[in-house]
Amino acid sequence: MDMAARPYRSVLYIPASKDRALEKARTLPVDAIIFDLEDAVAPAEKPGARDTLAAALASSYGNRTRIVRINGLDTEWGEADAKAAAAMDCDAILLPKVETAAQLDALAALAPGKPLWAMMETPKGMLAAAEIAAHPALKGFVMGTNDLAKELNSRFRADRLPMLSGLGLCLLAAKAHGVIIVDGVYNAFKDEDGLKAECEQGRDMGMDGKTLIHPAQIDIANTAFAPSDAEIDLAQRQIAAYEETVAQGGGVAVVDGKIVENLHVETARKTLAKAEAIAALAE
Known part of the structure; x- marks a missing residue:
């Protein structure tokens, strides 16, 4: 399945250093996994986490999109992370705190040919969202709302x-450049009503899915972001x-008392395509 056509309803963070979590993730009904070498891994464990993750990714994660979040290239671990991730069997590399396209250039040089994703989590990043989304290797945005709240x-x-x-700035940039965009995490993982409300808000805005911090959040996100x-x-x-109207020489149909034009049909076709892609993931 083409990466852009895949569903991203649920995107779960997994610590790259935890064998048990890495193994359990193979059984979870998530659309994508962010294997985290950054915040979820203690400094002393970071070098070993690269080897642990590479070994885990050598075995199948089914249809789940596999995204590796590395440490920033301005840290002591970033360059080694990038080179290691470039050799891993993953679908994309996620760079934290992206604020310029030049940061993506630097990562692309270390991991040539790998699709890149960007954590959008600072005011500078938001203000440069269009420039970042336009980068030729950039395929996805992940909203880092915890860091953004701290910065704000x-x-x-x-x-x-x-x-x-x-x-909103990131959504506009993502949609303008055909980039996937997934919403930030909801921290209170036992608050199902709060999560449901935030998922609905993100879906209403146009987000493709939600990043998650706990498996208990998966079903709510999958439901909210599916047709x-x-x-x-x-x-x-x-x-x-609409097709019947066009066949009769018209250009505007009426369904449930509302007009249906070509633009509505385009949206309807996307809805059905997304439903089909979700069904294909379950096969």
Whole structure:
């Protein structure tokens, strides 16, 4: 399956140094995994984590997209991480705290040919989102809302008002350049209602999925970012009605009292394609 066409409803962080977590991840119904060499690994364990992760990735993770988050290239571990990840059987390398396209150039030089993803988690990163999204090797954005909140000195709000400017800038850049964008984590992993609300907000905004910190969050994210039965039914009826109208020489159909034009049909086809891609992952 083409990387851009894959679903990214649920994107789970897994510590790259933990054998048990790496093994369990093979059984979880996630669309993608971020194997973390950065925040989830203590400094003393970082060199060994590279070997542990390389060995784990040598065995199959099924249809799950495998993304390796390295340490920043301005750290003592970053360059070695990048070179190690370049040799791993992974789908992409994720660089933290990206603020310029030049940072991606540096990573691309260390890992030629590997698709790159960028953590968007600082004000400078948000303001440079269009430049970063336009990088030829860049395939995905991951929103780092915890770090962004720290940088902004913002307070937690259920409506995420302090985040909306940054999220919006990154969404615009991602959509303008055909880049995947997944929302930040929800820290209270036992708060299902809060997670559900934040997933719905992200989906309403146009996010492709949600990064997760605990397996208990997977089902809620998978449901929120998948087309619902009602959306699939509506998409099918919109396409059928529009095609019938066009066959009769018209250009605008009506479904459920609302007009259906070509742009609505394009959205409907994307909805059905996403549902099909999700079904294919489960095979």
